[in-house]
Amino acid sequence: MNDNYLNSLELNAPNTKLNATETLKDVRDTTGATVQTNIFNPCGLASCPSGPAEVTSCQGVSYGATVWYDFYPQANGVVGIRTSGFDNVIALYQFNARSLVPDTASSQCVHQGDFPSEQLSAKVVKGAAYTFQIGGVVGADGVAATGQLELLFDYLVTKTPRLQANTTLTARATSSGISVIGLSVSSGHRGARVTVSCGRACRSQNRRIPAHGSTTVAFSRLAGVGLPAGTKLQIRVTAPHTIGSFTQYTVQTGNFTKQTRCMEPGSTRPRRTCS
Secondary structure, X not given: OOOOHHHOEEOOOOOOOOOOOOOEEEEEEOOOOOOOOOOOOOOOOOOOOOOOOOOOXXXXXXXXXXXXXXXOOOXXXXXXXXXXXXXXXXXXXXXXXXXXXXXXXXXXXXXXXXOOEEEEEXXXXXXXXXXXXXXXXXXXXXXEOOOEEEEEEXXXXXXXXXXXXXXXXXXXXXXXXXXXXXXXXXXXXXXXXXXXXXXXXXXXXXXXXXXXXXXXXXXXXXXXXXXXXXXXXXXXXXXXXXXXXXXXXXXEOOEEEEEEEEEOOOOOOOEOOOO
């Protein structure tokens, strides 16, 4: 039984897709479930590492007889966790996939009332590891509620916004490459960060799309700069929690080519496709 933290029931395995179309269901009898004073014991070895004790309090309510579930979202989204069977608490944690230690400081828990059902809804982040704990509320007799527990789990993927940007490069031909006349970048995403670089051929520059007025920024310091053939002039336009825009101009003798890509949120690495 998934009574112990290290024996959590995985709703999906790491690096596989979490079901985002169907409600996942698990039914089990929690009679005999316990609470661990060290979440890494038992571990299946003669000696187990030291770990924290299970959290057994939520909003002033004590609970015990816990069971555990893990999941790994492949995209930003929202999860809904519903339970029924007896008075219980649901607690959701993000955990470190290497150390396996749960982040209790940023956990979410719910106990809405003395009903035999609960529901927790929470935002989740792509690539993170999550675990949730379900425990029976401790009654006046000091005993945690147990019995037949039904779990219903839903995962809804939220679409990541995509930043749109347009770049315009004008230049004159030279015998070794090009000489920049002007570079401008426009985007309707107010406050977006625009970074321009071209290796050793020029100093990198940073600007932001203004909060008011024009949505175009010009890089006047590039005017007159000579870029030899083979130089890659790169423009990155980024904003928090948004798919970014990447443009690369590759300089040829007397000309240049243009290539566009996207960047995953929080990354500056260009990709052909982003989700």
